[in-house]
Amino acid sequence: MQSNAARAGLLVALAAVAVALFIVLSNDDDSASDSTGTTTATATAGVETPSSEPSAQSLRIELRDGAPVGGVAELEVTKGETVKLAVTSDEDAEFHIHGYEIERQLAPGEVTRVTLQADIDGKFEVEAHSHTQGDIPLAELTVQPG
Amino acid sequence: MDRGLMHTIATGAAVAAPVAALLLPETASAHALVGRQDLPIPAWLFAWGASLVLIVSFALLSVAWRTPRLQEEGWRPYSGPLAAPLAGRIASVLAGALGVVLLGVVVYSGLEGTEAPDRNFSLVFVFVTFWLGLVLLSVLFGDVFKAFNPWRAIARVFAGAFRLVAGQSPPAPIAYPERLGYLPAVIGVIAFVWLELVYSVAGASISLRPETVAVAALVYTAITFVGMALFGIDRWIERGEAFSVYFRMFSTLSPLEVRDGRLGHRRPLSATVGWGEVPYGLAMVLVSIGATSFDGAQEGALQSPMETSFDWLRDLGLGVTSAFRLNSSVWLAIVIAGVFLLYTLGIRGMHTVSGSPPVRRLARAFAGTLIPIALAYIVAHYFTLFLYQEQAQFTYLLSDPLGDGSDLFGTLGGGIDYGLISANGVWYVQVGALIVGHVIALTLAHDRALAIYDRVQLASRSQYWMLAVMVGFTCLGLFLLSQANA
Numbered sequence: 001m002q003s004n005a006a007r008a009g010l011l012v013a014l015a016a017v018a019v020a021l022f023i024v025l026s027n028d029d030d031s032a033s034d035s036t037g038t039t040t041a042t043a044t045a046g047v048e049t050p051s052s053e054p055s056a057q058s059l060r061i062e063l064r065d066g067a068p069v070g071g072v073a074e075l076e077v078t079k080g081e082t083v084k085l086a087v088t089s090d091e092d093a094e095f096h097i098h099g100y101e102i103e104r105q106l107a108p109g110e111v112t113r114v115t116l117q118a119d120i121d122g123k124f125e126v127e128a129h130s131h132t133q134g135d136i137p138l139a140e141l142t143v144q145p146g
Numbered sequence: 147m148d149r150g151l152m153h154t155i156a157t158g159a160a161v162a163a164p165v166a167a168l169l170l171p172e173t174a175s176a177h178a179l180v181g182r183q184d185l186p187i188p189a190w191l192f193a194w195g196a197s198l199v200l201i202v203s204f205a206l207l208s209v210a211w212r213t214p215r216l217q218e219e220g221w222r223p224y225s226g227p228l229a230a231p232l233a234g235r236i237a238s239v240l241a242g243a244l245g246v247v248l249l250g251v252v253v254y255s256g257l258e259g260t261e262a263p264d265r266n267f268s269l270v271f272v273f274v275t276f277w278l279g280l281v282l283l284s285v286l287f288g289d290v291f292k293a294f295n296p297w298r299a300i301a302r303v304f305a306g307a308f309r310l311v312a313g314q315s316p317p318a319p320i321a322y323p324e325r326l327g328y329l330p331a332v333i334g335v336i337a338f339v340w341l342e343l344v345y346s347v348a349g350a351s352i353s354l355r356p357e358t359v360a361v362a363a364l365v366y367t368a369i370t371f372v373g374m375a376l377f378g379i380d381r382w383i384e385r386g387e388a389f390s391v392y393f394r395m396f397s398t399l400s401p402l403e404v405r406d407g408r409l410g411h412r413r414p415l416s417a418t419v420g421w422g423e424v425p426y427g428l429a430m431v432l433v434s435i436g437a438t439s440f441d442g443a444q445e446g447a448l449q450s451p452m453e454t455s456f457d458w459l460r461d462l463g464l465g466v467t468s469a470f471r472l473n474s475s476v477w478l479a480i481v482i483a484g485v486f487l488l489y490t491l492g493i494r495g496m497h498t499v500s501g502s503p504p505v506r507r508l509a510r511a512f513a514g515t516l517i518p519i520a521l522a523y524i525v526a527h528y529f530t531l532f533l534y535q536e537q538a539q540f541t542y543l544l545s546d547p548l549g550d551g552s553d554l555f556g557t558l559g560g561g562i563d564y565g566l567i568s569a570n571g572v573w574y575v576q577v578g579a580l581i582v583g584h585v586i587a588l589t590l591a592h593d594r595a596l597a598i599y600d601r602v603q604l605a606s607r608s609q610y611w612m613l614a615v616m617v618g619f620t621c622l623g624l625f626l627l628s629q630a631n632a
Contacts, residue, residue, distance in 0.1 A: 079568075079569075098181045099181070100564075119180060121187055121568055122184065122572075123631050124183070125183075143569075144185070145569040
């Protein structure tokens with residue numbers, strides 16, 4: 001039964017490869033798998049407290065000359081958190097958060113405040129639809145599963 | 147698709163050219179504006195998925211059976227009360243009529259409806275409901291597209307009228323050259339995915355417009371009628387008509403089949419055996435896998451090389467749109483070529499086992515075993531898109547195909563519930579699809595090998611190569627998922 005021996009050998013080898021692969025890949029991800037801890041530039045959220053207080057994250061977006069100041073922001077939150085956005089624009093435009101389908105009218109000199117409960121996980125584009133400049137990406141909202 | 151077509155569908159503002167987007171594809175938010183994009187599968191799930199693939203592969207090999215079991219279809223007709231009417235004339239006429247109506251709605255709404263792609267029936271219907279939905283229906287219920295095929299239905303009416311007048315069927319002037327096999331269909335499918343994945347993007351300035359879809363449908367209709375007129379209706383449906391061949395490929399996985407007007411059942415998966423025997427059957431499977439891989443890769447794994455080559459083309463003096471299209475076309479070709487290469491390497495390796503048939507025969511013999519993998523790729527990559535867009539299809543797009551505010555069926559107020567499935571749920575479906583596809587593909591390959599090699603031992607040895615190919619494809623699929631939208 002030479003083929004059986006060969007087969008067993010291969011099986012062991014591949015199991016070893018699988019285990020090695022698993023260890024290598026899961027190593028750098030330890031933190032993510034146990035807490036899905038969110039790290040964000042903008043907010044310090046009390047992730048540790050499991051009690052009633054839901055955490056909130058905020059982001060300021062300034063649209064000037066057809067582009068967001070400071071580039072397209074990336075905001076990452078955990079499902080269930082509250083996201084607060086303050087948006088200003090130097091022109092009339094439509095503000096749109098895809099997926100959540102939130103739409104607001106932006107006007108020059110006004111601060112538009114949007115509060116959203118992040119209860120759908122996934123990745124969502126935050127955009128302005130300007131009449132002169134078309135679609136302007138403002139931010140990317142990533143909602144990690146809780 | 148996310149990047150191009152779904153940008154088009156989701157924003158609905160494709161008409162104006164965004165200045166920011168013109169500068170670089172990445173600012174055009176390379177990840178397009180699908181309402182909700184999938185999160186990349188996390189590393190731990192990737193690792194579990196890959197490990198599981200290896201473990202089940204070898205578990206399969208060790209419990210392997212020694213005589214082929216899936217090589218004969220063993221078709222048997224159903225005798226139940228529904229079997230006859232389902233495959234009968236009335237059902238066929240109704241299905242054909244529905245197909246013709248839907249083709250008409252696609253063309254009409256494309257030409258006359260709103261420019262906003264997300265509110266126009268044509269785009270979502272063609273690229274989601276039809277292109278993805280019929281794959282699903284084919285796998286479940288067999289070759290249903292044959293009944294719904296609008297071109298076949300129209301041609302048959304025409305042929306019937308011809309018979310009434312002339313007293314004989316319209317003659318097919320040319321015998322279809324057998325060595326062409328599925329080549330016209332493969333070219334058709336490449337053209338379709340090119341329209342979907344390459345043409346629709348173009349630096350976000352010009353997206354795929356409903357009107358373009360309507361015109362493409364009309365052009366394809368004309369081509370199909372020419373093919374049918376030259377080679378005969380049935381012959382062209384069997385070999386040349388892209389959608390018929392593409393959906394039939396997936397229907398080989400189904401246990402249901404209509405033969406001679408009778409609905410029957412066959413051994414599940416057994417119909418995949420002969421898929422590669424017609425020339426270019428193999429090409430059809432590999433193109434499908436390649437196109438889905440390309441679409442997955444352009445949102446993740448290939449994003450930065452594609453940006454580099456795009457910049458390079460721009461530096462050569464190409465305009466944004468042409469640079470974008472050329473770039474995506476070349477990368478699409480590269481990915482498809484890579485898929486061919488991986489398969490060829492596996493076949494070459496298998497050929498080193500003594501008692502192997504010639505490489506060409508071997509390559510064709512195992513073509514059908516990749517169909518489950520092609521299906522798994524489609525499920526993993528497109529099922530959320532399907533889930534979301536079908537909600538639009540059966541609510542506002544159904545009631546208001548032109549996007550002019552009419553409410554034909556009272557479903558205009560409906561919309562897409564993006565919260566239908568959690569990110570975890572999405573991941574498990576994606577990884578699950580790849581693993582199940584992998585197991586089925588391996589099962590088929592093992593069975594095929596037993597039929598081809600004289601001795602069980604040789605068959606097993608040949609399968610180490612096939613296993614490497616399949617593990618390669620499945621891990622590639624997992625990798626693309628782990629990079630998507632990252």
